[in-house]
Amino acid sequence: MSEDDTSLPSLSRRGFLAGASGTAVGLAAAGSTAAQPQSLPEIPEGATGRPFPEAELQMPLPSSERLGWAVVGIGSFALNHVIPAITRSQTCKLTALVSGNAEKAARVAANYGVPDAAIYGYDNFDAIANDDSIDIVYIVLPNGLHAEYTIKALQAGKHVMCEKPMANTVQECRDMIAAADEADRKLMIAYRAHFEPHNQRALQMKQEGAFGDVKMLLGHTMRTLDLSRPRDEWRALSDLAGGGSMMDIGIYALNGALYFLEETPTMLAASISNPPDDVRFREVEDMLTVQLRFGSGALANLATSYTMNENRIQLLGTDGSGLLDPATSYSGNELVATGPDGSRTVSVGQTSATQFTGEIDHFSRAVLEDLEPRTPGAMGLRDVALIKAMYASAERDGWVKLNPDGTMVES
Numbered sequence: 219m220s221e222d223d224t225s226l227p228s229l230s231r232r233g234f235l236a237g238a239s240g241t242a243v244g245l246a247a248a249g250s251t252a253a254q255p256q257s258l259p260e261i262p263e264g265a266t267g268r269p270f271p272e273a274e275l276q277m278p279l280p281s282s283e284r285l286g287w288a289v290v291g292i293g294s295f296a297l298n299h300v301i302p303a304i305t306r307s308q309t310c311k312l313t314a315l316v317s318g319n320a321e322k323a324a325r326v327a328a329n330y331g332v333p334d335a336a337i338y339g340y341d342n343f344d345a346i347a348n349d350d351s352i353d354i355v356y357i358v359l360p361n362g363l364h365a366e367y368t369i370k371a372l373q374a375g376k377h378v379m380c381e382k383p384m385a386n387t388v389q390e391c392r393d394m395i396a397a398a399d400e401a402d403r404k405l406m407i408a409y410r411a412h413f414e415p416h417n418q419r420a421l422q423m424k425q426e427g428a429f430g431d432v433k434m435l436l437g438h439t440m441r442t443l444d445l446s447r448p449r450d451e452w453r454a455l456s457d458l459a460g461g462g463s464m465m466d467i468g469i470y471a472l473n474g475a476l477y478f479l480e481e482t483p484t485m486l487a488a489s490i491s492n493p494p495d496d497v498r499f500r501e502v503e504d505m506l507t508v509q510l511r512f513g514s515g516a517l518a519n520l521a522t523s524y525t526m527n528e529n530r531i532q533l534l535g536t537d538g539s540g541l542l543d544p545a546t547s548y549s550g551n552e553l554v555a556t557g558p559d560g561s562r563t564v565s566v567g568q569t570s571a572t573q574f575t576g577e578i579d580h581f582s583r584a585v586l587e588d589l590e591p592r593t594p595g596a597m598g599l600r601d602v603a604l605i606k607a608m609y610a611s612a613e614r615d616g617w618v619k620l621n622p623d624g625t626m627v628e629s
């Protein structure tokens with residue numbers, strides 16, 4: 219995958235390139251990994267305008283051509299990351315809000331220029347079907363509500379981006395995929411790390427053989443659950459969260475393991491431990507470790523927790539390693555490559571913040587150009603299935619075999 223995969227959709231369908239003197243060459247060269255030219259370009263001295271106008275073709279779409287996004291659930295992540303990213307994107311505009319809190323929704327709508335008529339509640343959600351300003355619905359609700367509102371949005375004729383984890387159960391994931399197929403609408407799961415430049419660079423280096431044969435992966439993604447923060451209250455409740463640290467933050471290590479090893483595991487064995495008498499872990503898990511075995515012989519060890527703070531993924535190869543630390547933070551991720559000549563921090567030429575606009579613009583492109591999203595519903599289903607297999611493995615204290623879609627082979 220090249221870094222320009224995260225860039226602006228090809229605008230040719232909308233006529234942006236029509237009449238341009240060149241093609242979109244040069245866009246790929248914006249990435250730090252592009253090969254350097256062997257001679258200097260001939261640029262006239264003095265003010266003549268840029269001699270290679272292709273560089274400016276990567277322009278934001280005009281407002282009238284942008285896809286309208288509705289955000290469902292105006293909580294911590296929506297307010298701090300999703301909505302700002304939509305406004306920074308090249309292809310989208312915020313056209314509607316769905317919230318159970320009318321006063322909050324009115325304030326957010328006023329801040330972002332969303333008309334009052336485009337503020338919906340959960341009780342009149344189905345009315346979005348009649349709102350032509352909405353092309354895409356972004357579900358940013360607690361996990362246990364993802365399936366219901368994704369399916370309703372698809373049935374209303376909208377494309378859907380749904381936050382991770384896709385849903386609480388494998389059956390819900392299947393129902394969401396079926397609803398997308400039936401409505402002939404697109405469904406993407408918001409795995410932002412696939413659009414994060416350090417993660418992309420690590421995969422590219424692995425694919426180019428920079429670490430030799432990558433046969434092992436270690437992933438530790440953890441964070442402290444703090445019930446004094448409103449956003450963490452529902453995460454302690456199994457009906458709304460579907461599980462504990464693995465569903466919430468461990469899923470990054472899991473998804474990363476499969477992203478980097480480019481393989482689905484055939485077996486896993488997991489172990490769970492909860493501190494006794496801690497109210498946070500009455501319904502969901504704290505610590506979970508899991509070993510994944512892959513058909514190629516590769517192994518991954520993952521650990522997650524709600525009482526520690528770690529965020530690192532390490533690819534271990536026969537000629538070196540790639541360490542992402544932090545791996546999946548909102549900002550400031552880093553990649554360190556180690557080889558025979560020592561360690562070096564890899565420069566990727568982009569900040570981690572581009573992951574948010576990257577995934578949003580990618581889904582708009584998928585809708586505009588009828589492409590399969592890079593992180594489709596099947597990926598979300600696979601990860602939920604694998605997490606459920608981990609819970610079953612921990613429960614029976616042994617290895618479980620896995621089907622290619624991530625579900626457990628029933629024994």
Ligand code: NDP
Pocket residue numbers: 290291292293294295296316317318319322358359360361363381382383408410448449450452466
């Ligand atoms: P919050 O609790 O901050 O926000 C959830 C919002 O959902 C609430 O503000 C509320 O919005 C709405 N809601 C509707 N019903 C309920 C309910 N019964 N209980 C609580 N909230 C309800 O959570 P986050 O924003 O942290 O997480 C939302 C989703 O985003 C989750 O699926 C989470 O996994 C995902 N996420 C993804 C991240 C990423 O990096 N990709 C990072 C953080 C979260 P309103 O008042 O407007 O109705």
